[in-house]
Amino acid sequence: MGQSEGLKNRIRAAFAAAAYPGDDDLKGGNEGVEPFKLEEEFKGLDDWRSLDAPFLDSAPDGYATALSFFSHAAFRFYLPAYLLADLDGQLLRADPVFHLCHGVEAGSRDQPINPRRYGSTTWREYAGERFGGFTPEQAAVIVEYLTHRRAETLTDLERSQIDTAIDGYWARRARSPRDEDKAERS
Numbered sequence: 001m002g003q004s005e006g007l008k009n010r011i012r013a014a015f016a017a018a019a020y021p022g023d024d025d026l027k028g029g030n031e032g033v034e035p036f037k038l039e040e041e042f043k044g045l046d047d048w049r050s051l052d053a054p055f056l057d058s059a060p061d062g063y064a065t066a067l068s069f070f071s072h073a074a075f076r077f078y079l080p081a082y083l084l085a086d087l088d089g090q091l092l093r094a095d096p097v098f099h100l101c102h103g104v105e106a107g108s109r110d111q112p113i114n115p116r117r118y119g120s121t122t123w124r125e126y127a128g129e130r131f132g133g134f135t136p137e138q139a140a141v142i143v144e145y146l147t148h149r150r151a152e153t154l155t156d157l158e159r160s161q162i163d164t165a166i167d168g169y170w171a172r173r174a175r176s177p178r179d180e181d182k183a184e185r186s
Helices: 003-014 034-042 072-087 096-101 123-131 136-152 156-174 177-185
Strands: none
Touching: 003 072, 003 136, 072 096, 072 123, 072 136, 096 136, 096 156, 123 156, 136 156
């Protein structure tokens, strides 16, 4: 079994018990048409394992922006389908790496989202809310996925973004409270 196959199995195991957020908690906002198209297309899709890569790479309605418009719960539920499709090289437009790095990497974390609308709320604060529901086991496979993708990534900027996302956020989230206690006692 190759490294990628082992990682895919760990992703499946880490997200096996992920709960469908329900048809009423799929979209993260009500602005524009994309959240509503997302809601239409993902309604009732309560098994992330059944989604194929062409659907993921175009949803909703050819925009390929579902990862941007999911509610936090839907993002966590559907993410493993995107990770698996990406590891298989089947995503051409949807970019899980971006969505797992933005807000926790150095270039974006301290930027305000939209001061007119959200005041001083930064991308880091938003990412903390979005990623806060991942278990340590899920965060650990996200670290593995990002590390795997880092090895395949072509630009220094992309590698740097992945490194700061892992070091600045994901590695810490991957440690369980028990690990944190051990580290403090050492």
